[in-house]
Amino acid sequence: MGERSLRRRAAIWLAAFCAFYLAFAYLAAPEFWTWRERGFRTQRFEMVTHTPQGIPGDPINVGLVGTEKEVVHAFAVAGWDTADAVTLRTAIDIGESVLFSR
Numbered sequence: 818m819g820e821r822s823l824r825r826r827a828a829i830w831l832a833a834f835c836a837f838y839l840a841f842a843y844l845a846a847p848e849f850w851t852w853r854e855r856g857f858r859t860q861r862f863e864m865v866t867h868t869p870q871g872i873p874g875d876p877i878n879v880g881l882v883g884t885e886k887e888v889v890h891a892f893a894v895a896g897w898d899t900a901d902a903v904t905l906r907t908a909i910d911i912g913e914s915v916l917f918s919r
Contacts, residue, residue: 847872 850872866874881888889899901907913919 847870854871854873864877864880866877868874883891893899
């Protein structure tokens with residue numbers, strides 16, 4: 818078997834693997850999750866995150882019940898502060914604190 822034939826076979830296998838991966842990752846897996854989740858949502862409060870496509874993600878360790886205003890008020894009463902909005906300045910501050918161990 819010549820070197821040219823070996824390269825061609827390797828290229829075909831690589832292309833086939835990439836095509837399989839793309840088809841599985843972007844077509845088959847999302848369809849599987851959609852099909853699987855159709856009949857599973859029986860609880861009022863699911864303790865799992867969801868992607869924008871509705872696919873279940875990581876489990877949530879704590880569930881909060883109440884409106885956003887009530888929850889923010891409860892945390893404020895407990896002495897917690899709300900997080901700063903994500904802006905360029907806050908992103909730079911976070912980066913500096915990580916880089917300089919502050």
